[in-house]
Amino acid sequence: MTRETAAAPPRRYAVFGQPIAHSLSPRIHALFGAQLGIAIDYRAIEAGPDDFAARLGAFAHEGGVGANVTLPLKEQAFALCDAVSDRARRAGSVNTLLRDGDRWRGDSTDGAGFLRDLVDHVRFDPRERRVLLLGAGGAARAVAFALADVARAIVIANRTPARAEALARDLGPRAEAIAWHDVATVDAVDLVVNATSAGHRGTFALPLESLAPSTVCYDLSYGAAAVPFLDWARRTGSARVADGFGMLIEQAAESFALWHERTPDTHPVRLALMR
Secondary structure (H helix, E strand, O other), X not given: OOOOOOXXXXXXXXXXXXXXXXXXXXXXXXXXXXXXXXOEEEXXXXXXXXXXXXXXHHHHHOOEEEEEEOOOOHHHHHHHOOEEOHHHHHHOOOOEEEEEOOEEEEEOOHHHHHHHHHHHOOOOOOOOOEEEEEOOOHHHHXXXXXXXXXXXXXXXXXXXXXXXXXXXXXXXOOEEEEEHHHHHHOOOOOEEEEOOOHHHHOOOOOOOOOOOOOOEEEEOOOHHHHHHHHHHHHHHOOOEEEOOHHHHHHHHHHHHHXXXXXXXXXXXXXXXXXX
16 A cells, blocks of 8 residues: 555545434544645445445445445444454454455454543543443444453443343453343443444433442443433433544544554644534
């Protein structure tokens, strides 16, 4: 893969998901490109499970060389790849695609982006902490494997128990799965991560009546989709809440570096988007 310069014609990139009109990814990658003098053609493409493969194929046929993938397509993207990175294989999902000849290579930058935001911006060190993870889908798996390398224990609750149990087995002895209705029985935790899509439906409920003020509650979604969980966290006692806005920027920087072999500075991009 060669480095690009401002003089080169822009290569084509995209983010796929459903819904996708709200995505900040095109703006983020445009800011990264401007910062490093790299011409960017990055667009948002609406695609659901039924038409994702076809739309991705059309994108490649039209010259697409890289893509991000968001809900609900990350596990499907994994299945469409001819080769995947070790961290994508562990997660069983892909959020970053790189065109390699006539095939796709996949990677997962969610876990790295999550940890960087958690440490650098939320100011929470997950080492030797107890974590409650809500959800067991593609994004949850990426975050879970990133946390498994540093956390003392991870408790996974999912409305489909078999998925939580499978993830706990894959993570190893530091992880355990519980039923959704048993969350109230969990011993005190330092971090609660919401990786469910409940907030996209405008509601969030969990059978947990109290949290310590020091417990960090983090939603992998951002914006309006994160509000129901963050409101629940505040009502339940947490004084430290964060949505996935910072994670979005950090995982995007990781994707950008994979495509362009140059790593952008996320701090000015974060400030620009907040303004």
